[in-house]
Amino acid sequence: MAATLLPTLSPPVSRAAAFLLLRAPPKPLRTHHHLFRSLLSSASSPSTPATLRSLAPMASAATPDRRDLLMLGIETSCDDTAAAVVRGDGEILSQVVSSQADLLVKYGGVAPKMAEEAHSLAIDQVVQKALDDAHVSESDLSAVAVTVGPGLSLCLRVGVHKARTIAKAFGLPIVGVHHMEAHALVSRLVNKGLDFPFLALLISGGHNLLILAHNLGDYVQLGTTVDDAIGEAYDKSARWLGLDIRKGGGPALEELALEGDPNAIKFRVPMRQHKDCNFSYAGLKTQVRLAIESRNLCTDGIPISSATAEDRQLRADIAASFQRVAVLHLEERCQRAVEWALKMKPSINNFVVSGGVASNQYVRTRLNYIAEKNGLQLVSPPPSLCTDNGVMIAWTGIEHFVAGRFDDPPAADEPDDMQYDLRPRWPLGEEYSEGRSVSRSMKTARIHPSLTSMIQGSLHK
Incomplete structure (x- = not known):
């Protein structure tokens, strides 16, 4: 029999029961754990209003910590x-x-x-x-x-x-x-001021996800990746360009892109014909690989540190052009997601961007532009928490x-x-x-x- 691990087995805690939980120091909480669960059961039952009334004064009598x-x-x-x-x-x-x-x-x-x-x-x-x-x-x-x-x-x-x-x-x-x-x-x-509802873009090596967060545990998926996520595209492109990826392909490619011309190579923006909020990076990855091959750029066994000046510049141009189109794809999908989210929840004030790729400063700058254009505040954790x-x-x-x-x-x-x-x-x-x-x-x-x-x-x- 499999052990379950659900954050949903208990009913929501009433405010009074939550205060009782927070007042209790850790050790007594475990000692009275089953008692606490029975309080949750009674507090959540519509047939026991007297229990709720009796708990409320106890909770308000002390400041929870x-x-x-x-x-x-x-x-x-x-x-x-x-x-x-x-x-x-x-x-x-x-x-x-x-x-x-x-x-x-x-x-x-x-x-x-x-x-x-x-x-x-x-x-x-x-x-x-x-x-x-x-x-x-x-x-x-x-x-x-x-x-x-x-x-x-x-x-x-x-x-x-x-x-x-x-x-x-x-x-x-x-x-x-x-x-x-x-x-x-x-x-x-x-x-601490970030309240529900809010729009969130979650971007990492394995995930692209746009959600409308109504409340804790209550989310609507506006868009996700059809194939590869943006982080995977960054990592693969960095590897093909011969970059040092020990600290991550994304950071390595972002650093090299600073030296390149973002308009040097005309990569196609993915999925423009689809008017939704889903993402696709498999095709862009293929475009990068073909750009490397068509220019006879040999990166196998030749790290960027050993490249000639001309070779390095070409790699930088590819990196910059890739990054511009990859993030433009994010911008276009996020703009549509903002419009959908505001239609459902006009009270939204915040646009959360998180996940490993949210550490990328170019990504943050471009998505902050989307947020400001729509009157939203961009909220993103520090890189160590992305x-x-x-x-x-x-x-x-x-x-x-x-x-x-x-x-x-x-x-x-x-x-x-x-x-x-x-x-x-x-x-x-x-x-x-x-x-x-x-x-x-x-x-x-x-x-x-x-x-x-x-x-x-x-x-x-």
């Missing part, structure tokens, strides 16, 4: 092993990331089995360092949050196993986190934990070889009717229901 809540976040969805400890008020106590950059260079990308082995070797040290840097131990924690999808199954399993091992040993509740939701919500940690990290997992865990969405501690007799409920392909929200892509829906099986539908389903049980 979210600092009493301590969350460990664990992230192993792809090629970085990350952990962090965050307080309930958003104070980051520690942040540790172990990169697999050398493996990426060696294998020309993410090799799932090699990535799994690297995670397995690093996970214990990364989590322990996160605890040590935060000056806490497992017994001080209120709960553990861990990425359960989307991502690579082999990699996800390493983080989930570690999280459940800790939760079982110390009787901790556990929160299963959606990786892309975490990218969106981390902006609420660094921008790439995959444990902070975003811990913070998303906090948001759902306070809302009452978490699993009980694993049973003491849970076997070590438990089959976990992992979600490699896990949509964040339901597709907007005008944004559906028939070609994509035919190619991609939706193995799991969206996070939004799961949460809405739990509310109507």
Whole structure:
């Protein structure tokens, strides 16, 4: 039987019950965990209004302190092993990331089995360092949050196993986190004034996603990638141009593009004939490869550091031209998404841009132009919180934990070889009717229901 890891098993916490949670220090919270869950059950039942009335004065009698809540976040969805400890008020106590950059260079990308082995070797040290840097131990924690999808199954399993091992040993509740939701919500940690609803663009090596965030756990998907994401296009183009990608293909290509002419090569902007918000970067990647071949540019075994001045300039022109068109594709889709989002929610004030590619300054500058043109404020986390990290997992865990969405501690007799409920392909929200892509829906099986539908389903049980 598979262990479930849902952020949706409990009904939403009433304000009174949430205050009781936040007033309790971490250790008593675990001691009275089952009592707290029974309070949630009674507080959410329409047949027990007297219970709610009796709880409310207790909650208002004291000022809640979210600092009493301590969350460990664990992230192993792809090629970085990350952990962090965050307080309930958003104070980051520690942040540790172990990169697999050398493996990426060696294998020309993410090799799932090699990535799994690297995670397995690093996970214990990364989590322990996160605890040590935060000056806490497992017994001080209120709960553990861990990425359960989307991502690579082999990699996800390493983080989930570690999280459940800790939760079982110390009787901790556990929160299963959606990786892309975490990218969106981390902006609420660094921008305390960021309220729902907002528009978000989530861009990384494996994902392009435009969402309208109505509320916590309530999202509408406006657009996604039909094939390759922008981060994948950056990485492949950087590799073909012979760049040093140990610190990431995106940063390497962005740096070289500063030396080039963005109009030197006439690449075609993808999908202009499709009036939706979906993305496609496979064709642009092919254009880059053909541009390299047609100009007899030999980059195999000749790194950029060894290139002649003429060779380097040509590579820079290709990089700059690629970047201009890749980001122009983002701009066009985002402009349409803004129009759709404002039609549905005229009260939107913020445009969130997050994910690894959001670290790119050229991307931020161009998307800030889109935001300002439409009267929106661009909100983007600092680069250290754009790439995959444990902070975003811990913070998303906090948001759902306070809302009452978490699993009980694993049973003491849970076997070590438990089959976990992992979600490699896990949509964040339901597709907007005008944004559906028939070609994509035919190619991609939706193995799991969206996070939004799961949460809405739990509310109507």
